[in-house]
Amino acid sequence: MPTGTATTGMAMVTATPRYRPSCRHPPRSEPAARASSRDRPAFCLNRAMSSPRSAHAARPKRSRTRTTVGPVVLGLLVVFIAATAWVGIRGLQAKDALEAAVPLAMSLKDQVVAGNGAAAALSAAELAEFADTARSRTSDPVWRAYELLPFLGPNLVAVREVAAVVDDVARNAVMPLAALAGTLDLNAFKPVDGKIALQPLIDSQPQVAAANTALTRAAANVDRIDTGNVLEVVRSSVTQLQTVTVDTAVTLDGMQRAVTLVPAMLGADAPRDYILLFQNPAELRSTGGIPGALALLHTDQGSIELTQQASSGSFAQPDEPVLPLGDEIRSIYGDITGQFIQNVTMTPDFAQSGALTREMWRLAFGVETNGVLSVDPVALSYLLDATGPITLATGDELTADNAVQLLLSDVYARYEVPAQQDAFFAAAAGAVFDAVKSGRADPTKLLTALVRAGAENRVLVWNADEGEQAVLAGTTLAGARPVSDSTTNRFGLYLNDATGAKMDLYLDVHTAIGQQTCRADQRPQYAVEVTLTNTAPADAATSLPAYVTGGGSFGVPLGNIKTMVSGYGTPEVQNLGVTRDGATVPYHPATDATFPVSTVGVELAPGESTVLRFNWLGARPFSGALELRSTPLIALHEATQLDFSCQGSSQ
Template sequence: MSTTRSHAAPPKRSRTIVGLVVLGALVVVIAATAWVGIRGLQAKDALQAAVPLAASIRNQVVAGDGAAAAQTAAQLAEFAETARSRTSDPIWRTFELLPFLGPNLQAVRELAAVVADVAENAVTPLADLAGNLNLTDFKPVDGKIALQPLVDAQPQVAAADAALARAAANVSAIDTGDVLEVVRNAVTQLRAVTVETAVTLDGMNRAVTLLPAMLGADAPRDYILLFQNPAELRSAGGIPGALALLHTDAGSIELTQQASSSSFPEYPAPVLPLGDEIRGIYSDITGQFIQNVTMTPDFAQSGALAREMWRLEFGVEAAGVLSVDPVALSYLLDATGPITLATGDELTADNAVQLLLSDVYARYEVPAQQDAFFAAAAGAVFDAVKSGRADPTKLIAALARAATEHRVLVYNADEAEQALLSDTTLAGTRPVSDSSTNRFGLYFNDGTGAKMDLYLDAHTAIGQQTCRQDLRPQYSVEVTLTNTAPADAATSLPAYVTGGGAFGVPRGNIKTMVSAYGTPELQNLGVTRDGATVAYHPATDATYPVSTIGIELAPGESTVLRFSWLGDEPFSGDLEVRSTPLITLHEVTQLDFGC
């Protein structure tokens, strides 16, 4: 019996050992789970605390309270680091291997890492910069802008720009396919904010890099200033009826010469090679008349043509070309306040467009006098900004709004500097699409030969529909054009506005050449007008499929043009339309159409 008991003892000890191992493992699992749960709650609390701080920093920077922004940024960085550290230990990473729970933990860890990166490497240096700078530092004094603060800011802005670009890429790479809705929403919100901020900061980085050079930090420069007049439309805005030469030197800015379209002759041939595509769509006159250099939607080409014409007439080889329109000037007037002109007129943000694009034609019958008034008004606004009377915050907001609407354009003859402008609204390029957005173009060129585009109204819509078995989508851009001139425009409006029938267009009518650009890989499907298929001019411009049609509208008449293209593969992203900046802009709407 004793022998039997002796042989039975080991199984009992084995069961005890196994039980202890299982119990120990269970304790470890429970402890690890509790560890992950507690640290997850700590990370959640830290991330939630960080959200309102980010908004506070933005408000403090806008208010010019750099010290408060720096302090808040330090708090944000502390919370962000807490969230990152709580989600990056080995136990957390092990739990990421579990089904269902794992993808959520991984997404939260990556989310916390992005927030920590932004807080440490973007927000903190920018808040420190805000603490050392004030918008008033860039306010002109005696016509001169201090350039050293911009130069000193370059390293911090460049570092923050790199951090935001990295964060935007990292948050976009977070896999949210198998996560809870609350986690997916958090990633989506952070992605939207990060990508938007990255774009803004990218523009800021380019600005602090480019502005000192353009303002003559290294050597004096000359820039041609085009004042585009949208009362007579061109693709980039309007005819350059008035021009000026802008001289910069070590931050000082002077208007040293003014000219008008009458200062330039008709050149017997384009002053620079245009290429068969541009010549086919817009003809040789694009490079023969200063009034037509902006017929192309590529402002780099417009700038190069204007620069060459100025050189031919005045012997000055400018460093580049800048462009503004009266609507942009009205935005600047909101920052400077009212300006009294030599004529006694008071120019304000509210009356600038009406005075410059309508009243001036009723007052002066001679085109040269109209251009002179326009140039004088633009010069007065420039002097007001240069004198330092503009509110810096409002001035920046005005320039940003005008740039967003493509009313401020810049061309630099230096290739490296021009490259800094690429992919920005200032460059005035053809619309560039990416993996998330297809961008189309819609451009207008006046065919009346007068200023009737004061009365041209345009409403635009865009949409897509998939009707084919191969899932290739159809895209359509629709524009409703209306001549809003009074019924008696032929007799009530001056000949300089109606054109007087000089180009075969009856007085009061508006003739417009409309060019629609698809994305480069699309197949052109043609044009309809008021629902009926019509003849049009198909072409290609730098691989973009282009449809051009001329239309003429009597006072009160409307027409609906629809341009269509066929895509080469399914697409589920966003659609945008970039168009000529008319005097009045309307929101682009969604176009719904059937198969």
């Protein structure tokens, strides 16, 4: 047997040698050491690739990828958490700063009104600091980056914009006004020897103008804040800020107009003459009442003198209007508007009333005045709250509580002759004027009284100078027709007495306004409703003086009240007619300076009531506010919201 062969089968199998190539590298001195790896057996190559040493060399690349991604993700997570915490903390800081500013703003308002300059300056500085904190906390790059996130982003944008508005108001409105409070004291405007110091008003004009500009800008900016996708708490804050900025902007706008116009009207540059109308709402006219008494005011360097008084009997009664009226006014109110001083206020445009009054005064007395002012007995009662009771030459004590009753009712029972009634009324108005001029009035209460009377359209002003009148444009003092804008549709309701007497003391008036969308094209229907009631006693025909009932001079039964009611729509609406107590009634359609007008005559016996509804169709969809401007009655009732069902076509 060959050497090495097993003697048994088992031995043969186990002992048979198998060839296995060597993977050991030959010595470098041998030629094989220079052999290429491609000349090595595949087995050796495989072993080499899978050897521990080779595996150790391959792992680092995959390990570096894992160790790089992990820290990056962790780092980003840490950054996100930190940034979120940053935004949250700064948001809370901004919230605290804004909340701290609220009581300061309220205190500042009281300090400015009180003329406490030192306290106002301190409060303003604190307010500005809080506002700056809120702005800075909501305007850094991290905050701005988070504004890009869905849901959270719109809230952050709104908060940042709120903080920016507050900061703008604090720096550019509050600070100038606070500085003004240190130099401007309301007591400085109390007349001394019948003269008001005008220089403080003139000196305040730059600060008031700067503050007014800032508030106007702030009101516009807050109105642009998008609250469509924000939390309710954010939306509520924006709404509150809108209310505050708009209300304050309106007040400050009035303040700027006052400091601009008052010095000129009080003769800062040259002496002035103004006609003062006392409108009597016991006999209604569109802007208040019949002008039964008038006076001439002369101003010069802040001094005010009542130099002449007149009554309706002092004026001639021409056959033609003293100035051209135009077909529109003649159609609605008649030529009598421009013929008789008692009727110049029939039109709701006080600029036209002023021009007619000025011309009638020129024709009667040869004096060409600078303008016309108007007040009524209710406004006088407000002034009496500032002056305190006044004793008249007749021995009557005129107070805030009894002025209206005394001037609009008792006087007619006491005096039967119209000239005596007018004289009493003029004397009472003159006494109130003298009390204000003497410095008796509390300046804060006087300002409050004037603001209230102005808001109720009981004080009206017309300047013959167009530039000065432009300063009043858009204010209640101008006494213009109701002008609408993009956010508010304004309608008008004006009453003119047709009884020819003083029965409107017993006319109770309630108004309502509303809209309803009934058509497929979304054009809205508008309705203005007025409820009129004759509250005179059942025996008015015999218990009331003839001068009050009219004595039947104009064909109206004693005790009845006859009124011409004119409803003014916005210029673009379509007139849908008038109903009375739910039934369609005839009316007089007309146009007054592009305003569509419907006029209806109503006569009521004592105790009788009726409801008129003026209907209009809008030109396009509208979702804004509605406002009703009307004749300032003795007793004012705020217009309520009118809910009504759809009428007419739905096309």
